[in-house]
Amino acid sequence: MLFENENEKMLIVAPHPDDESIGAGGLLTLYGPKCDVLLLTTGQHGHHGGLSEPEVTKIRKKEISAAINLAKVNKLFTLEIEDTRLYQNKKTVYSFDVKNYKYIFVPNRFERNLDHMAVYPILRRMIMLQKSKATLVEYEVWTPLRKPNLFIDITAVIDNKRRMISEHKSQIVDCDFANAGIGLSAYRGMFANCEYAEAFFVCKSPLKDFFKLNESSVLLFARNRKRMLKKKNK
Numbered sequence: 001m002l003f004e005n006e007n008e009k010m011l012i013v014a015p016h017p018d019d020e021s022i023g024a025g026g027l028l029t030l031y032g033p034k035c036d037v038l039l040l041t042t043g044q045h046g047h048h049g050g051l052s053e054p055e056v057t058k059i060r061k062k063e064i065s066a067a068i069n070l071a072k073v074n075k076l077f078t079l080e081i082e083d084t085r086l087y088q089n090k091k092t093v094y095s096f097d098v099k100n101y102k103y104i105f106v107p108n109r110f111e112r113n114l115d116h117m118a119v120y121p122i123l124r125r126m127i128m129l130q131k132s133k134a135t136l137v138e139y140e141v142w143t144p145l146r147k148p149n150l151f152i153d154i155t156a157v158i159d160n161k162r163r164m165i166s167e168h169k170s171q172i173v174d175c176d177f178a179n180a181g182i183g184l185s186a187y188r189g190m191f192a193n194c195e196y197a198e199a200f201f202v203c204k205s206p207l208k209d210f211f212k213l214n215e216s217s218v219l220l221f222a223r224n225r226k227r228m229l230k231k232k233n234k
Helices: 019-034 053-070 087-094 114-129 155-166 177-189 208-233
Strands: 010-014 035-041 075-081 103-107 135-139 150-153 197-202
Touching (some): 010 019, 019 053, 019 150, 019 155, 019 177, 019 197, 035 114, 053 075, 053 155, 087 114, 103 114, 114 135
Parallel strands (some): 010 035, 035 075
Antiparallel strands (some): 135 197, 150 197
């Protein structure tokens, strides 16, 4: 069965602190000791409550550490890339060694957040460059997968997933991410004939043509965002 081999290490890639809990908190709770989490950005542009960016960065790092400790995750790695600048700093991500992982979890390719949508093509290329045998698995944060091909029953650990999301206190002040994340799990449970589930897409082919298309869409989205910011500042 998928993920059952104790020697198969898993890497959950989180663009920002809290993505790991919202998208894969149940998975992490079930398989924590064999999982590592790779945090890509500092998340300093999230909800700040009037605090400075360095203060927000420090708080959010503590929050993700507390969250993954609830799942007994093996190790947390941080790259500390500037929030919203992930694609421009992809070479920093490329330097991370992924060869020892059997499964690598990333936000799904349809996510519309700027950093989220950059992760899939970057990790796809990393696997190719490092000649890794890892299987890429996509998870949901705020944009549902169109055709998930794997559902994991997390009913038994749903309370811990809620606690994990709730550890990101700085981010749930203005928006109840905990109930939103649990709501998505309840919705996915209907597809898996259980109360709560997390949905994933296990990539089973290289999808080279789609990779090229998706990387172009990241660049296009980045250009459009620049235009919108310039227009807003006029």
